[in-house]
Amino acid sequence: MENQEMTVNVNVEQKKSNAAWICGLIGFITSIPNTLCALLCAGAAAAASGIQEDGTFDEAAADKAAGGAAAYFWVIVLVSIVCFVLAFMGKKKNSLATGVAILVGGVFILINGFIGFGSMLWGTATGGLYIASGIVSILNNKRSN
Numbered sequence: 213m214e215n216q217e218m219t220v221n222v223n224v225e226q227k228k229s230n231a232a233w234i235c236g237l238i239g240f241i242t243s244i245p246n247t248l249c250a251l252l253c254a255g256a257a258a259a260a261s262g263i264q265e266d267g268t269f270d271e272a273a274a275d276k277a278a279g280g281a282a283a284y285f286w287v288i289v290l291v292s293i294v295c296f297v298l299a300f301m302g303k304k305k306n307s308l309a310t311g312v313a314i315l316v317g318g319v320f321i322l323i324n325g326f327i328g329f330g331s332m333l334w335g336t337a338t339g340g341l342y343i344a345s346g347i348v349s350i351l352n353n354k355r356s357n
Contacts, residue, residue, distance in 0.1 A: 226355045227355060228303045228307075228352040228355045229303075229348055229351070229352060229355075230303070231344070231345070231348045232299055232302025232303065232307075232311075232314075232345045232346075232348040232349045232352060233299045233300045233302055233303070233345070235299065235341045235342070235344045235345035235348065236295065236296055236298070236299020236300065236302070236314070236341070236342065236345040237296070237299065238341050239292075239295065239296070239299070239318075239337075239338050239341030239342045239345060240292060240293075240295075240296040240299075242334055242337045242338045242341065243292040243296075243321070243334070243338045245331070245334045246288070246292075246321070246325065246331060246334035246335050246337075246338050247285070247288055247289050247292065249331035249334060250284070250285050250288050250331075251285055253281075254278075254281030254282065254284060254285050255278075255281070257277060257281055258274055258277040258278035258281050259274060261273050261274055261276075261277035262274025262277070288321070288324065291317045291320055291321060292317075292321065292338065294313075294317060295313075295314050295317040295318065295321075295342045295345070298310050298313050298314050298317075298349075299314060299342075299345045299349070301349075302314075302345065302348060302349035302352055303352055307349045307350065307352045307353045308349075308350055308353040310349050311345075311346045311347065311348070311349030311350035311351075311352070311353065312346065312350065313346075314342055314343075314345050314346035314349055315342075315343055315346030315347065315350070316346075317342055317346075318338075318339045318340070318341070318342030318343035318344075318345070318346055319339065319343065320339075321335060321338050321339040321342060322335065322336060322338075322339025322340065322342075322343065323339075325338065325339055
């Protein structure tokens with residue numbers, strides 16, 4: 213038998229991953245306790261800001277703090293909902309823009325989980341999942357189908 217030369221061509225085709233919307237869905241589920249904790253902390257901050265040094269209660273200061281805390285709470289809820297909706301667009305053609313938007317929202321939630329009203333555990337989980345969803349969406353931009 214003679215040695216014959218064989219040529220083998222291997223085509224590796226990467227499909228777009230479903231991990232973006234799966235991470236977005238789990239991130240949204242973990243954002244529910246995060247926003248509830250933010251709501252509780254916002255109420256506690258509003259109540260604490262109205263207490264004076266002499267033990268009296270300043271209602272105007274408490275109202276001002278409650279308004280700011282409520283606005284902050286709604287920003288967290290809005291960012292979480294936007295990231296959740298964008299996570300389902302992670303397999304579309306515009307997945308680069310979608311991924312960057314989810315990444316920014318995830319970083320926002322992660323930072324606020326550490327320094328803001330949200331709980332550190334749930335804020336870290338939510339932010340981390342949205343960041344993973346954003347990265348997968350960006351990577352999906354380079355993949356076919």
